[in-house]
Amino acid sequence: MATIRDVAKLAGVSVATVSRVLNQNGYVNEDTEKRVKKAIEQLNYKPNEVARTLFKKTSKTIGLIVPDISNPFFPELVRAVEDVMNIYDYTVILCNSDEKSEKEKQYIGILKQKYVDGIILTTNQLESDEVLELGVPVVVLDRPSMHSFPSVIADNYGGARLATRHLYDIGCRKIAHIQGPTHVVNAMERFRGYRDEMQELGLWNEQLIIQGNYQLKQAKEATLRALQEHKMDGIFAGNDAMAVGALKAVQQLGLRVPEDVAIIGYDGIPLTEMTTPELSTISQPIYEMGAIAARILVKKIEAKPLEQLHYVLPVKLVERQSTQRRGTR
Amino acid sequence: MATIRDVAKLAGVSVATVSRVLNQNGYVNEDTEKRVKKAIEQLNYKPNEVARTLFKKTSKTIGLIVPDISNPFFPELVRAVEDVMNIYDYTVILCNSDEKSEKEKQYIGILKQKYVDGIILTTNQLESDEVLELGVPVVVLDRPSMHSFPSVIADNYGGARLATRHLYDIGCRKIAHIQGPTHVVNAMERFRGYRDEMQELGLWNEQLIIQGNYQLKQAKEATLRALQEHKMDGIFAGNDAMAVGALKAVQQLGLRVPEDVAIIGYDGIPLTEMTTPELSTISQPIYEMGAIAARILVKKIEAKPLEQLHYVLPVKLVERQSTQRRGTR
DNA sequence: TTGAAAGCGCTAACAT
DNA sequence: ATGTTAGCGCTTTCAA
Numbered sequence A, B: 001m002a003t004i005r006d007v008a009k010l011a012g013v014s015v016a017t018v019s020r021v022l023n024q025n026g027y028v029n030e031d032t033e034k035r036v037k038k039a040i041e042q043l044n045y046k047p048n049e050v051a052r053t054l055f056k057k058t059s060k061t062i063g064l065i066v067p068d069i070s071n072p073f074f075p076e077l078v079r080a081v082e083d084v085m086n087i088y089d090y091t092v093i094l095c096n097s098d099e100k101s102e103k104e105k106q107y108i109g110i111l112k113q114k115y116v117d118g119i120i121l122t123t124n125q126l127e128s129d130e131v132l133e134l135g136v137p138v139v140v141l142d143r144p145s146m147h148s149f150p151s152v153i154a155d156n157y158g159g160a161r162l163a164t165r166h167l168y169d170i171g172c173r174k175i176a177h178i179q180g181p182t183h184v185v186n187a188m189e190r191f192r193g194y195r196d197e198m199q200e201l202g203l204w205n206e207q208l209i210i211q212g213n214y215q216l217k218q219a220k221e222a223t224l225r226a227l228q229e230h231k232m233d234g235i236f237a238g239n240d241a242m243a244v245g246a247l248k249a250v251q252q253l254g255l256r257v258p259e260d261v262a263i264i265g266y267d268g269i270p271l272t273e274m275t276t277p278e279l280s281t282i283s284q285p286i287y288e289m290g291a292i293a294a295r296i297l298v299k300k301i302e303a304k305p306l307e308q309l310h311y312v313l314p315v316k317l318v319e320r321q322s323t324q325r326r327g328t329r
Numbered sequence C: 001t002t003g004a005a006a007g008c009g010c011t012a013a014c015a016t
Numbered sequence D: 001a002t003g004t005t006a007g008c009g010c011t012t013t014c015a016a
Helices: A004-011 A015-023 A030-043 A049-056 A074-087 A101-113 A156-169 A185-201 A216-229 A240-252 A286-301 B004-011 B015-023 B030-043 B049-056 B074-087 B101-113 B156-169 B185-201 B216-229 B240-252 B286-301
Strands: A061-066 A091-096 A118-122 A138-141 A151-154 A175-179 A209-211 A234-237 A262-267 A280-283 A310-313 A316-318 B061-066 B091-096 B118-122 B138-141 B151-154 B175-179 B209-211 B234-237 B262-267 B280-283 B310-313 B316-318
Touching (some): A004 A030, A049 B049, A061 A074, A074 A118, A074 A286, A074 B074, A074 B091, A101 A118, A151 A286, A156 A175, A156 A234, A156 A262, A156 A280, A175 A185, A175 A240, A216 A240, A240 A262, A286 A310, B004 B015, B061 B101, B091 B101, B101 B118, B118 B286, B151 B156, B156 B175, B156 B262, B156 B316, B175 B240, B216 B240, B286 B310
Parallel strands (some): A061 A091, A061 A118, A138 A151, A175 A209, B061 B091, B061 B118, B118 B138, B151 B310
């Protein structure tokens, strides 16, 4: 690999001059510039990013910490971040935290040692934010930001109301909610939305709450039990995986979806189109969330002003077969 | 951030000594070692990885190039790579190539400028391997390796025969195959397996080949057409997404799965458990593929000998409802 | 056993 | 407009 010295020698100039043409800073004679460029070409010279980083303390690299890339919510988010970062010539280090604040801390340490220019943090947990008091630009994604970090989330509360209301609109009156883990803020926001809407509709009934943990299997079993104990004609699941679980439970009991029980999920991940019947869901603008977070981070890195600190993106009701309007009731 | 000089000063020794205790190389007096360690602790000193990289030309970072992380086959693979690399203290830069050899080339260039210690390349395309003649350890994942790069793939040919045979075993005689893109080597291997098995069974018939492109939608439409033109009682899809497409097509025509048409997919991604009926599939050891590739790469980086250059991992038939044995025929 | 010094490849003052 | 030099933070000879 050629170095800047090689180029300088070949072009018959000093390294400073080569550096000047590389970084387009300072004055340099047209002729010399041409010579230098030719030498660069000839040697196929590419500046050593590491040396650059050491000097400039900026690595054109960011860290992206997600709980688990194999959770189907995240691939699209990660893709969006990567796409946008790529445009700005940043490279993305991917870290899976498994929601463990210890792993998160460890990664943050490593990322700093590598001089990453910024970090995007995606986590359902809170806590451990002390770790972040440490001088790297941070954007918080898919969870409310505690401190003054910029954040990007979707409207969980509103989405939950939307889902609940939709079930009501198609005729459901006994609407159950499969709740996500209670320590997950987003899940609690969705619960709040469900509760408020139900209360407003005068349908609120604690018996209709099903405890879930975001997993298909557990949701299926919990739903199976719930269906045998209580009557219900609609289920709003706190995420799509649990909606599939509910679907399987309902079908297993020989009930029809949507005729006997309508089901709606939350997130809008691709698998909702793969089930039979296809699942209605509240779709979050996943790609956009990632893209915005990335753009904000770039702005922070470049010390440009942000138009907005906290983004709450709107969600959308996606009506599919699992909540197909039934006649009158 | 404290530097090694700060530590040296505080401990009253030279930087060389500090470096010695950090890297456990060379001799150092027990007492001094203690003093140095204490100073490190007090200042919470973490060596600057960038400076280290510049000197040692090794970054404890690898590049992972995948076509598209949002394709459901890859998250688990990526997760596996990250998990293993994490154990060996490597960090992973994620790159999405979209199968474009141009993007691939560009990324490889960037990765080298960052002194990555190695690259894992996951791609269905061939070509552009010239790019790799360039001195970074490379492991090729999920595609056959052209050159002398180590590679990790699953047994596509065998898996396809297995799938075909399974359909035969449950009584199917008109077994169609939805083929993946013809430029994708793995898809062609699966096709070969299907063809050979069918020929051996004396059931081969070109009419039963359905052209797919790995996408659900296109597969659904192609299957819809095929079902109207030819009789068939079994479908072997070249991947799981297309199997879902086939499932939807069959159901849309009012036929029953598996009674009228049995369906089996390929890959074993999680969504196969989410459909109704659940899809049989040939499951690839996705996590293991990623993990092995990562371990091989580490060995190459550390210049240790590989036990094996090309890994072809076995696949497994997963029987679910979509190929539930029907009585006799 | 320890320290001094050179240098990894680059950039940015400061001179000229 | 260009060159000289110091230094980013670390590691490794080489000397002591």
